[in-house]
Amino acid sequence: MDEFAVIERFFRGRGAPRTDVRLGVGDDAAVVEPAPGTVLVLTTDTLVAGRHFPPAEFPPDALGRRALAVNLSDIAAMGAEPAWALLSLTLPEADETWLGAFADGFASLAETMGVALVGGNLSAGPLTICVTVAGQVEPGLVLTRSGAREGDALYVTGRLGGGAAGLRALRAGQPVESPQVRGYAFPQPRLKAGRRLAQHAHAAIDVSDGLLGDLSKLLAASGGLGADLSAAVIPLAPGAGPEDALGPSDDYELLVSLPQGAAEEVAGTLGCEWHRIGNVSAVPGIRLDGEAVAAEPLGYRHFQ
C-alpha cells in the first residue's frame, strides 16, 4: 500500500462525525466552520520514538490514543472544547497491522471526545507523530497560565507521577494494561474538568513536564508569584513515589490556581479526582513543607 491507499483505508472519515466539517481528509486542506461567538484554540505536539515513548514496548493502539491525548490535554488546560484534529505521521514502513491498531487507538479517543480527524499527511522516515488540534471556547472563558493570585488554592486533577512510574514499569516488562502502566499509556485528557474550571479558575496549566516545572511556569506567567506545597497531600498514582510526582513525568493532569471557595464548589463536578496540594504566595519560589525547592531544573527539558 502506498501513502494514498493507507490514508484512504485507515484515516479517512475517522473520529467523531461533526456537522461543522465541510471538507475532511482528501483535498489539499480541510475546511471547517467555526462556531459563531467563539475563539479558536490551536495546539500541536509531537511524539518522537525513543524520546517520548519506548517504541519496542509501546503498542500502536496506545500510541495512537496518546498522540491525540497529549494535545487534548493542552486544549483542556485552556478551558476549550476540541473539535478538529490533523495527524502528520512519519513511519519507517507501512505495516498494515500496526497502522490499523494505531488508527483505531487514535479514532476511539477522538470519537469519545467529539473530535473529527480532518487532515494530515503520511511520510516515510523515523517514527514521529505530530498531531494538531483546534478547539473552540467562548472568549470570556479562556483559561491561561497567567492569572494566578496570592492566596489562591492550588489543586490538581487526578494523581501525579503515573507517567514516570508507568514508563518505569513498562520498561521493566509490565503489560500496558497493568495499573502501574495504565496511567502512562492511557492519559485521560481532563476536558470536562477544564471546561468546568474555566468558569472559576484564575489560571491553569497542563502538567506534562512535571509538577514543579509546570508550577514554576504558571507562577512566572502570573507575575513572579510563589507557592507553598505540602508533600503529604500530593496525590500519587499507583506505583509512583513523591519524586515521580514532583519531577519530570508525563502526567497530563491539570494544575489549577483558584479561590478556595470556588475549588470546593466545583469538587465532584469535574469527572475526576481533585486534590489540593498547596497555596499561591506573594513570596517568589516554591517551598515544599517549608523548604525551598531548587529552582533548576524543575521539569523535563529537551536539549539539556
Added chain:
Amino acid sequence: MDEFAVIERFFRGRGAPRTDVRLGVGDDAAVVEPAPGTVLVLTTDTLVAGRHFPPAEFPPDALGRRALAVNLSDIAAMGAEPAWALLSLTLPEADETWLGAFADGFASLAETMGVALVGGNLSAGPLTICVTVAGQVEPGLVLTRSGAREGDALYVTGRLGGGAAGLRALRAGQPVESPQVRGYAFPQPRLKAGRRLAQHAHAAIDVSDGLLGDLSKLLAASGGLGADLSAAVIPLAPGAGPEDALGPSDDYELLVSLPQGAAEEVAGTLGCEWHRIGNVSAVPGIRLDGEAVAAEPLGYRHFQ
C-alpha cells in the same frame, strides 16, 4: 540552551503581527479570533531530513522557509488566505546558528504572507519539521479538487520540473542561489493566484507530487474525467526536462481547471506566470500529445 530558552529566543512573536492573535507562543495553546463570515482551512505537512530534503546540502534558512511554503501552497490551492502557523520542530541538537537561520527563514516568509507563528513545540530527535497552517476563506469561494468539468482548460502557475531539477543540481554541488536550485529551494506559494482563481476556477490542486500524479487526483476527484495535454506547451523551469515536469517533482505550483474565457480574464492578475497545458475531457485517462500515459505510478508516493 534548553527547549524553553530556544523557543523564547528564536520563535516567540515571529511572523506577521496580527490583531486577531489573542495569545501566541507561551501558553498551553494559542488563541486566535476567526474573521466573521469565513470558514477555516487547515493543513499540515512534515519535512523529513533525507526524504524531503538533503540535510547536508540544504541550508537552514531555506529549510525554515520551505517548511512554511509547502503548507502555504496547500492554503493557496483552496483559494484561502493564510493566518496562523504552528511549528513542531524535532532536531538532534540545539545549535544556535542553525536555529537562528531556520527561524529567520521561516519568519521572513511568514511576514511576507501575513502569517503569525502562534505556537508549536520543540523536541530532541531526528530532524523533522511539522508545520500546520490555518487560513480563512469566504464559504462561497472555497476551491477544491472536485469541480473540474468537461471542456475546461487546464492551466498551471509558474513553471514545472524545478523541484526535481533543483534537487539534482543541489546534489551536484550547485549553490542554493543558483537559478537551477532556486525553484527547488525557495518555492513561491501562489497565494495571490489562489485567491484570484477562487472566483473563477472549477477546481485546483497543489502540484507537489508531480503534474501527472496530481492531475490524476484532480480528475478522479471530479468524477473520473480525463485530460489531453500537449507536451510542447508545458512550461519548464530552468534546468528541467519534460520528465521532471511530468513526474514526481516538488514544484508547489497550482494546477487549475477553469473555463477558457475565465483563464484569459485572470491572466496578468495572478502575480506569476500562467500557462495553458491542455483540456479536460470526458474520456477517462491522461493523454500526452494523443498518447495514453501509463496510469501508475504517476506521482511521488511514500511506501512504494
